[in-house]
Amino acid sequence: MINVLFAARPERWTTYEQPLRDALAKAGVEANLAVDLPPEEVDYIVYAPNSDLQDFTPYTRAKAVLNLWAGVENITGNKTLSIPLARMVDPGLTKGMVEWVTGHVMRYHLGIDTDILRSDAQWQPRTPPLAQERSVVILGLGALGAAVAHTLIGLGFEVSGWSRSAKSIEGVTCYSGDAGLTQALSRAEIAVLLLPDTPATENTLNADTLAAMPRGAFIINPGRGPLIDDDALLTALNTGQIAHATLDVFRIEPLPQDHPYWAHPQVTVTPHIAAETRASTASEAIVENIRRGEAGEPYLNLVDRSLGY
Structure with missing residues (x-):
């Protein structure tokens, strides 16, 4: 059993909880998905850059941060983040x-x-x-x-x-x-x-x-x-x-x-409506990277922080 922390605004949890659980079940990944977990027990972080989590130092066991957004400009400069960061390609x-x-x-x-x-x-x-x-x-x-x-x-x-x-x-x-x-x-x-x-x-x-x-x-x-x-x-x-x-x-x-x-x-x-992440398909993309991490396969859509994307 792995621990997956959902670190985003509360309204995002309402939108994403069930799609993420469905995607985990579909992929056969046994996971404890929650919004509040002891940092030292977290294996993966599903993340939005506008969440309260800004210091990744306590997450000593975490294997990857999986961004909910296509844009990563608000996280690439975070010096406390040293583990792989994947951007959202939904x-x-x-x-x-x-x-x-x-x-x-x-x-x-x-x-x-x-x-x-x-x-x-x-x-x-x-x-x-x-x-x-x-x-x-x-x-x-x-x-x-x-x-x-x-x-x-x-x-x-x-x-x-x-x-x-x-x-x-x-x-x-x-x-x-x-x-x-x-x-x-x-x-x-x-x-x-x-x-x-x-x-x-x-x-x-x-x-x-x-x-x-x-x-x-x-x-x-x-x-x-x-x-x-x-x-x-x-x-x-x-x-x-x-x-x-x-x-x-x-x-x-x-x-x-x-x-x-x-x-x-x-x-x-137009009011920033050109494209929006869809919870169902985005959840499948996130879970695929979790599956890959557990299987020792390369993550998809990794960010090159030296380039900023």
Whole structure:
């Protein structure tokens, strides 16, 4: 019998308790799952970075910390954490992200906002381009970026991608490094941001990189708020360099009521809804790593803390 500590906000326990118990039973893992266990008896920690647990020093027997969130920027710098840390790669979250991004790419590609006629609008029929005539660039080619890329390729889009380190994805023109970022953005009629939040990715879209994009390009950010220099984006929107931006994540959430994004006619604000971890599928992912740990197999989705993701 192993001991599994659930360390997250109380409302998360209400959501996750039964799915985790079901997943443990399905995997044949005998475990004592609880929210309150003696630290020295804990084998695995199911964790949310906003929980009260911030000092991992007492957990001398723990084998791994299994993050409930896809984002790990709030835990990678914790100097008391020396055991393996796995980030959440949830099939349900991935599917949700793919659907959300695809919907907004199609919205921009087809010009749906423009075609919605109101009483003062003129009847001006037009023919949108085919997907094969539209270039989409994905910044961030991890699990989410790759899944989005495959779906957009299936719809016929010309898809390119950029990541800090070199990646290879079938059907995707892949760029990397500083020079590669400019090359990728130079063809980005629609740019989708799915990078992690690290010191190296902050302000990836800034005055210089926004200027490298085709005039009238569109931006979709369901990744992380700090990826964009807000002042630079507002300037690019005001000059027409960027036609429109759909933003789901922000440096401060909820987005302050006095933020310029709210009133800007070329910005769509959504309340961090692009993708959410699903308790059932996330629980299966967590239990699979517990099973692997007990079987002596490699953990899935381990975080490289030197890179921050």
